[in-house]
Amino acid sequence: MSTRHILLGLLAGGPSHGYDLKRRHDERFPQARPLAYGQVYTTLQRLVRDGLAEVEGTDSDGGPERTMYRATDEGGRELAGWAGEIAPPAPFVTNEIFAKVVVSILAGGDPAAYLQAQRTAHMERMRELTAVKTARSSDLATVLSADYALNHLDADLRWMTTTAARLTTLTAEVDAS
Amino acid sequence: MNHQTEVPVPLLAARDLAKSHGRTPALRGASVELREGEILAVTGPSGSGKSTLLHCLAGIVRPDGGSVAYSGERLDRLPEKRLSELRRTEFGVVFQFGQLIPELTALDNVALPLLLTGTPRAEARARAGEWLERFGVRGQEELRPGEMSGGQAQRVSLARALVTGPRVVFADEPTGALDSLAGEQVMSALVHTAREAGTSVLLITHDARVAAYADREVQLLDGAVVPQGVTV
């Protein structure tokens, strides 16, 4: 996930300062990991360094002084290029659950019990997300981001179910090598 | 959820259910409890006995062994007449498809359970209309099931299952024949209505995304319940 491009995207609507960008990010992408203020600040400085954004001025508005940023033309081009570029479809398979299953077999643990516990945790999280999604107050952005996570958790679950059913073969394969 | 100090008496409880279809065992010692106002998902692979469990709990099928207790009554010992009455008044059922009469309009299909309990036609139709509206089937009251989309027909089925104000709704793969968006609409309609009315729901599904609408999940495997809460 590219924080630079997301900030550039938020700046596309007009000049904004760091705190405002953080607030809008968290609002626009519910259920995502919230941006740390320090991260927003360093990313903005890098954008300025690369000529993709520039300082518009300062604005105190009665409170502490805040630096306003705006996107440059080059920043706009960079953003358009990034938004149209496809995301590489799973270039590396990083699967912590699979790693744990294999390690568990190697160390003589109980991979079946682990998978069952993981399944329970997944279901618990899916129930939480479904509750968030079906609450009367939730807007479409919330529903869509919860759906995204739900579908991924569901994919994990289906993978775990088929893996649990084939643990014996997997154990034999891992032990043999 | 308010937690009480004492364990609440379950509304519906099955103990050690056994049932075979011919020589094929479908249930071997399954025990399940459904509490008042709870939405319980029963999941498991095909052939694990999910539907048979639902049929036993709803009094559609008599188990070969074990007991089913519904608010103090032993369902497995009740005569068919009383079971049929219970299913008509206290239970509602939703199947994957097939519970709507193809020749009746949506409105008459929903009004049917009320007619069966002696409600006058005009009143039955008026109440059926209210339920259809709650499930977002508006302006299609006079369509027949064949003229509706799968999602609409399933929402009509939900209205029919809930129109009598049942205490328990049994839903067997209610979204099985629907695409995911229609399935979501059906599920959220069911969950919202059940929570508002305090209706218990027993939900059979093989889809984890559907099971996530429930408060609790019971997994079936080879006709028995998989023990939960394994410590790592």
Add this chain to the structure above:
Amino acid sequence: MSGSPQRPPRGSLRSDLRLAWLLTRGSDRREWWRVTLTAVGAGLATGFALAAAALASLSGYHAVPYADGLLDEPGTRDGVVFALLLLLVPVLGFLGQCARIGAVHRDRRLAALRLAGAAPWQVRRIAALESGLACLLGSAVSTVFSVLFLLRLGRVPAVAWLGIALVAVAVPVLGAAVSAVSLRRVVASPLGWVRRVRPETDKGMRALLLASVLLTGVAALLVAVGTRGRFAGLPLVVFALVVLTGMGAVWAAGASARLTGRLLAARTRSAAVLIAAERLRDDPWAAARSHAAALLVAIVGTGFVGVREVLLDALAANGHYSPDGLAFYTTGIDLTAAAILVALAITLGGLAVGAAESLATRRRGLAAQAAAGVPREVLGKALLLETALPLAPAMVIAGIGGMAVSTWYAVLAGGGRSIPLLPLLTPFAIYAACLLTAATSLPLLRRTVRPAELRYV
């Protein structure tokens, strides 16, 4: 046999035959019911046609040791042939009903064959072989018994053997042809059939049935006119009256089914009436179709009861017949009565088959209704009402038509005779018989609404 331009590959008839046999053997009980009932119907048809052919082959005076000399004279013999041919009409109706058993299932299976890559002519041939074999079985049994019976009689003219051979071959061939034609839609669009649930009226099937009925009628007329006797005009008038009243009754059954359906569906307070009424409104012609034969029998029966009363009255009043001469007439009347009763029995058989088929087709839905708590009594009541509602007005029409025939005959017989009132009871009796027949499917309903049906929804 196949008129298609593609030449089937060598040995494919045998492989089709094997496939037809495999499909029949692997299918459920309903398929066997269809095969059995089709064979029975074909046997009946062959039997009547064979008797007609054997009798028609006689010319001039023959001493036939049956039926009190009724078969001796060419004139009365032709009357019997006429009656036998008319009996084919209810048999054809019965066969039509039998073809509907498991039709949805069979059509789906054949559609699946088409989707799996079978050519249209192959599917047609497999289906034709299936029903052709069933008809062949029935026809063979009938033929064997008829031949044994004729051999006991002694000398039989060669032309009779020719007629017998012709009939024995024609019945299975006709059965196969009807089956092939009725599959037109499955063959044309296999995908369209996979989704359809309700068996619809098939135009090809209907046209063929109608053509068979008309052919039978024309054959009967030719026989009747061919005698040039004093009865020549009578069969013509009777036939026309029967056909006209029958058509009126079918139309009345359909129209009244639609109307009663609409009126009742809007007003009823009972769930059973609502279900029955909506089914009628949805497909009024289904009821009319399956009841058409019952209506025809009702008309003919009502007319006959009147004619019989007048005739017996006239014979008794006349008083100068020898006992033999009297027996000649009463045997004729009794034979006609027997023929009508046979027709009624066949028709009721068709009705029972139709009711059972309608139940079997809807068994999943019915099981779901029962599971949802709709009491079995409500479902049973709805089932009976589906027969009772559309049949009632049609029976009234049938009664009026029959009464017209018998009144006309009473006036013709003259002598200031009172108009017979007994025929008025006949439609009621037939109505009651039809309801009883429909009620025979109630035990089947009990078996149908098993929860096991739910497992495959």
